Amino acid sequence: FALRQNYPNPFNPSTIIKYSIPSAQFVTLNVYNVLGQRVAVLVDGRQDAGYYEVNFSAARFASGVYFYILRAGNFMATHKMLLLK
Numbered sequence: 001f002a003l004r005q006n007y008p009n010p011f012n013p014s015t016i017i018k019y020s021i022p023s024a025q026f027v028t029l030n031v032y033n034v035l036g037q038r039v040a041v042l043v044d045g046r047q048d049a050g051y052y053e054v055n056f057s058a059a060r061f062a063s064g065v066y067f068y069i070l071r072a073g074n075f076m077a078t079h080k081m082l083l084l085k
Helices: none
Strands: 014-021 025-033 038-047 050-057 064-072 075-083
Touching: 014 025, 014 064, 014 075, 038 050, 038 064
Parallel strands: none
Antiparallel strands: 014 050, 025 038, 025 064, 064 075
């Protein structure tokens, strides 16, 4: 399992999040604001083993710090990203 830092970071208005999973898993990738509120669901479903990248567009969000969390099987990882408008 791997969750990479988004690129670019800081970003405006979109960024790419890359991750990999070693076997077929149910995967969720969500974005949260600093209050812990989920603001976006990027992935929510079963995926085969492999490398993936997701484009996150934050055009409708305010500038600030956001967190993205990948969950797959027993794996969980979190990274921070900064939206600057």
